[in-house]
Amino acid sequence: MRRVVQFNVVVILALLCIFMKGFNFSTLEVVTDDELLNLVRTEKYVVVLFTKKDCEQCDNFENELTHLREDLVDTLNAWVVKAVSSPLVRLYSPNKEPALVFFRHGSPLLYDGPANDELILHTFTENKEPIVRELSDDNFEHLTQASSGATTGDWFVMFYTTDCVECQRLQARWEAVGAKLRTRLNVARVNRQTVGAVTARRFGVWEVPTFIFFRQGYMYRYNIHKYDVASFTSFATDWYKNARKETVPVPKSPFDDFMQMIVDYLRDNPWIWKIGFGSVGFTGFFYLYH
Template sequence: MLRLIFFLVVCTFVGVRSANLETVSDEDLINLIKTEKYVVVLFTSRDCERCNNFENKVILLREDLVDSLSAWVVRVVDSQLLRLYSTDKEPALVFFRHGIPLLCDGSLNEEEILMMFTENKEPTVKELTDDTFEHLTQASSGATTGDWFVMFYSTDCVECVRMIARWEAVGAKLKQKVNVASINKYTTGASTARRFNVYEAPEFIFFRHGKMYRYQIPRYDINAFVWFAKDWYKNARAETVPVPQSPFDDLVQMIANFLHEKPWVLKLGSITIGVFIIISVASRFRRKIQTSQKKD
């Protein structure tokens, strides 16, 4: 009898450990992200062996994630939402903290995933504005707040939205080494964007010891950004960080940027001025002819 009870307990335990993750729809996932503090989501697809292997990895972590974070651990199959968080195909593991996504590097093992999530329960990327940028970064003085890796973004930029989860992962990997931040180039960070001649979004600039290095590598994956901040920036052109602009200088830069982004305005203005000059000259010439005819 005792052997039978023991066998049933073991079978139950094994069944629980090997069971699949709870599957939710995209709509249910959106509701979870909105209402729950911590949500761990595995994006998977049907008939995908890599997905099954990754799911087994997450299943082994599920109990620890629930115990340490009180997190919901679910999966979605063939989700349309994945494109918002990753450029890769399934599988992908995303950790939502207060709705902010953190994309997990697929090469991590179970222990590294658990450590990454528990050490980054709060968003890692700092939000900067025109009012806080220089005070927090001390970019032009190269003083005591350390190195900063900043993403200039805009809310109407699809690539910027897709960068959020990856940029959070960059912040997690560079934690305690580099400050990772973001700033809206069109609203609360418009003046700062003009200061650094940022025209496109997203654009990335690494600030270190009074110098700035533009990230111009055509790769937007997590490891490429981390590698750049740790060492590769030395291969980029070092620029002296410009000092904060006066209101007048900022206005001049705003006009210059506007003309740079909308060159047709300058062309239209040139055409308008040209037409005005032609009309003015023609008008004067006509008046001279009329005056001459009156004298005759």
């Protein structure tokens, strides 16, 4: 009788452990927007699934991520959470939910692939650090060797500004492009407004976002109005052949760049022309009648 009781206790405890294990790992922890932003600011690695109710595809991603959570914690020491119907999803995914985003030191990478736990794990573990290179006037030619087409490989570059909302929303997708192409070419970005102003003038970049693919001394402008990961990767691997081929201009002399800066400034501020012509007209009128 005593053995039967002990056996029953063991069975009950085993079933309870199985139940608790299933309970603990059957759903992801839900976080608010404020909690998520705090995690992104303070934690090294954060994996977040943006999801919503009554979404079968969202449920599929959550099931895969649930199975994967223990591996992500063990290999990356990452936080794995979900945000339900969060407006923050618009910052990272044009298609909204479901969106799976991996933050590395605050830098977002949008997962662009099927709901497959092995592929998700491979993508995240292979891209633990930001992939996109930040280029400036000081290092652009040295790193890319764009005009010589020399030894550093092909470069796909996004020109952006910090006050461009569309550019901010592209960051996670651009990192995804870098992850897709990392074994084939370099993916980078240049701040047209600040440290990359000279480089932007060199290539005639006036609007943002602007994308240019550099290959073997030539440049190809991405003039397609589709900003998804698949379109970007397709352009850099093959579709660029259909774009207009331009010879990469050599860096401008300081004088030529200064003159180009004046031209760009006048184009961006046409009211200066009106004031100038108005002043000339007023001066002529004054001298004519006096």
